[in-house]
Amino acid sequence: MASADLRYELTCSICLNIYRDPVTLPCGHSFCRLCIAGVLNAQEEYGAYTCPECRAESQERPALEKNRKLGNIAQTFQSLFRGHRVSVTAVQSCLLCEASLCQKHLKVLEYYCCEDAACICVSCSLAGEHRGHQVETLNEASEKKKEKVRNILQKLTSQREEAEKSVQNLEELRRQVQEKAAGVTGHVSALIKDIRERLEALEKRVLSEISRQEEQVSLRVSDLIRQLEIKKEELTRKMGDIEDLCDMTDPLTVLQEKESDRDDYYMVLGVNTASDMLLGVNTASDMVLGVNTASDMVLNVNTAGNHVSVSGDLKTLSWTEVNQNRPETPERFQSNQVLSIRCVTSGKHYWVVEGSELGRWSVGMASVTISRKGRQSHIGNNNKSWGLWVRWHNNQYSVKHDRRTVRLPHVISCQRLGIYLDYEAGRLSFYELCDPIKHIHTFTAAFTEPLYFGLGLGYRSLRSNKSVSVVENGWVRIVNCI
Template identity: 45%
Template sequence: MASAVLREELECSVCLNIYTDPVALRCGHNFCRGCIDRVLDSQEGSGEYSCPECREKHTERPSLHKNITLRNILDKIRSSLPGQQSGVFCTHCIHSPVPAVKSCLYCEVSLCEDHLRVHKKSEEHVLCDPTTSPETRKCSVHKKILEYYCTEDASCVCVSCFVIGGHVGHKMMSLDEATETMKKKLRNNLQKLMAETEEAEKRVQSLEERRRKAQEKAGGEKARVTSLIGDIKRRLEELEKKVLSDIARQAEHVSMLLHNQIQKLEIKKEELSRKMCHIEELCNMTDPLTVLWEANPGDLCDTEDRHDEQLHDGGDLDVAGISHTLHTGLADIIIEVSATKYMPEVADILLDVDTASYRLHISDNKRVASRSDMKMKYPDTPHRFQDCPQVLSSRSFSSGRHYWEVDVGGPHSWRVGMCYPSIDRKGVPRSLTGYNRKSWCLCRTGGQYSVIHDGIVIRLPGRISSDRVRIYLDYEAGRISFYDLCDPIRHLHTFSATFNEPLHAVLCVWEGCVEICGKVKEI
C-alpha cells in the first residue's frame, strides 16, 4: 500500500484527491483533467491563463498532455487495494487512500464508511455513487444539483431552471419518476428487441436449414451429373470403338482388294514386256520367211486385254454407312439420357374441376378439357369461371423450374399458359387468359398463332407444325416459355416477369379439346 509521502505525490493540488485521468501542463505540473479544465474555464475572459501551482502565465489556453506513466502508476496502486472498483477515494482520508462508498454532490467530496457516518444528513446534501466528477451532476448554468427532468427538452435541470430559467412552464418530472418512466420504455424496447432477436434466430435457423438442404441437394446433383456424364462418356467410348472398328474392317477389306488388283496388273505388265521384246526382235530380222513363220498374229498382234473382265478399280470406304452408324448412336444416347436421367418425373398435373367453366367438359382422368355445347351440371363455386371456357390446374408452382406438355389437338381454337389464382372469374375480357396482368398464354385463333399478356398480342410467324406444345416455367428467374415440339424443337416465345403469387396452368378451349400429356418434369 502506498505510504503517506507517496500519496502526497499522487494528489491533485486542486481537489486534493488521488489523480483521476492525470494530465500535465507545459510547465510539468500534473492535475486531474476535470480539475484543470474547471480552473482554465474560470480564467477565461481575464486575458491570460496560469498554472495553479507555479503561476506560469500563458496568453492562450494551454494544451493538456496525458501523463501515461503517472496514470499507469495509479492504476497499479488502485488494483492493489482490495475491494477497490471505482478508483474513487475518500477526500478526508489524507494519510492513506481509502475507497469511497458515496459522494456528496452538495459538498463535492467523496466519503468512506467512517466519514459517511458523520456527514450531514440534511436534504441539500445529496449522496450518490462514488464519482470523481460531481460537477457533471450539477446544472452548468446555476451550479445547483440536478433534481428534475424536463420532458419537453429531454434534459435534466435544477430547481432554478424550473423556476426562473429557460424551462419555465415546461412539464417536469422528478428524476426518480423520469427514471422509472425511462426504465419502463427501455423494458418495452428490451422486450421488442428480444422478440426481434428470437425472430432473427428463427430466421437464422431456417436459413441454416435451407443452406444445409441446398448443400445436400448440391451434393446429390453433383453425384447425379457425375454419374450422367460418366454414363455418357462410357457410351461415347463404346460408340467410338464400334465406329473405329467398322472403319478398320472396311479399310482392311479395301486394302486386300486393291492388293489383289495390283498383283494382277504386275502380271499383265510382265506379259506385255515379253511381247514387246519379241516384236522388236522380229522387226530387226532381214529374213522374210523367219519373220512370217515366228510371228503369231493371234499372240503378238492381238492387243485386246483378256484380263479386263477380271480387273477393276477396287472398292472404297462406305463413308455414308459410317456416318449413319455414328449419328444413330449419338441420337440414341441423347434420347435415352434425356428421357431417363436428366429430367425426372415428379408429379401429375391435373385439372381442377371446381374452376372449370360450365361450357367445358373435364375427362375422368382430369387431363382433357373439351368444349361442350351443353351446359355442364357443375356445382356453383366461387372459383369457377363464368364467362370464359377456362380451367386451372389443381397444382400450383411457387418456386423451381418445371415444364409440361399439352396436346392442342390440331386445328382448333385454344389458349394454353399460366396464371395467378387471383385472376378474375367473371367478365370479358378481364377474366380471359392473356387479357390481364395475371396471365400469360399461347393462343390459336382462326389459324393464326400469337402470345398474349395484359392485352398485348404478339403474332408469331408461321404455324405450329406439331400438335404438341411445351410450357416451361423458371419461377425464380421470372420466365414462362413456349416451345413447338417439332423435330428439332422450336422456341416460340418467352415472357419475363417478377412473380408475386403461385402460378397455375390454365387451359382455354373455344373449339375442340386440349389434353395435358404425361407428368410435370422438374429440372
C-alpha cells in the first residue's frame, strides 16, 4: 500500500508514468521534461501558458527548473521495483476507474468543457479537440451545476407548495359548494313544501267556496223551479177558463165574465240573481289556475310618485308627507301610485295584496301607454287602466275605468285581496280572501297592450275648528303567498 502511494506521488500527470528527467514550473508542480515541453509548445500559438495541474497562467513561457532530488527518488524507486509489478489501487484497471478516464487519451478526466458540456482530460484541453474552449475544473463545474440544480429544486419546491395550497383551496371550495348546495337544497325543499301546503290550503278554500255557492245556487234554482211549477199549474187552469170563454156563443155571457188581472199572466223571475251567483262559482274556480306568485311581482321605484315610499324589498307602498324629490323621468307618476317592474302580455296570473285599515288604497292593472301626469293618470281615470278602490272610512269598495266610478254593494270584511288576470280571455277579477272567499267584481276588456300591476294610495283629511287637518295615511303591499 505504501509503495502504491509513493508510485502515485512519482507519476507524471501528463504521461501517467514515473518521472523521467522531472522539471518544476514556477507554480511548484512537476512534470517530465518532454511532457511539459510538448504542452508548452502547443500553447505557444495562443500567447498564454497554463499549468496542467492548477491552471496558473503566465504570458511568458515559464522557465523549467530541473528537480534533481525528485529525479533521484524516481530512479531509486524504479531500480528497487524493476521487474516487480507493484500492487496499485484500481486507478486504471477497475471498470469503475475506467469510467473516469478519457477514452481517447486514457488520462484522468479533470476538467469540464463548458462549450461542449463534456468532461475532458488535460490533453483534450491543451492539444485536443477542446483546445481553446472555456474549461473549468470538475469541482467548479460540479458546484455550479449543483447550484443550478438547487435553484431548480427550490423552484420545484415552491411550485409543489403552490400546488398543495391550490389543492387545499379547491378542497375548501368543494366543501363550501357542498355546504351551499345542501343549504340551497334545504331552502328549496322548505319553499316547495310551503308552496305545496299553501296550494293545498287554497284548493280547500276554493273548493269549499265553490261547494257553498253551488249549494246556494241549487237551493235558489230549486225554489224558482217550485214557484214556476205552481205558476204553470195556475196558468194551465186560467188558460182553460179562457178557452171556455172563447167557446161561448152568448155575447152577454162573454161580456159579463170578469176579466182576469193581467199581472196573473206574468211573473218576474230572479234570473239575474241566479246568474250572478253562477258567475261567483265560475270566477272563484279560476283562482287555482294562476301561474305567477306574488314573489314574481315587485314594484318599480322609477314609476313611484314623490309622496309615496317603496320598501327595500320592493313589495310595500306607503304614504309619506316628506317629498322624496325623485328625479323626473318619462315613466314617473305625479300621483301617489306605482307600477310593477315586470309586465304581462299573455297567460293567467294571480296575486295577493294586503292593505291597511286606514285611509284609502287601490289595486289594478294599467297599460304601458298610460299617462304619467295629471288626474287622468290615476288608475281607472282613463281607458288604459282598471282599478279597485278600498275605502275603509265608509266601509265600501268601488271600481273605476275610463273615469267611470261604480260603488259596489259589498261590505269590506278583510284586508287581503286576490287579483286574477286572464289576459287572453280579457278578464280581471277581484276577490276578498276571507272565509269564505267572496267575488267582488270582474272587469271584461280586450287587452292588446302589455299590462303592469299597479298600487295606489289616497288620503282623507279630517278637519276640526277649521284649522286642524288630520291625514289618515295608508299602505298596501304584495304578499308572498299564492
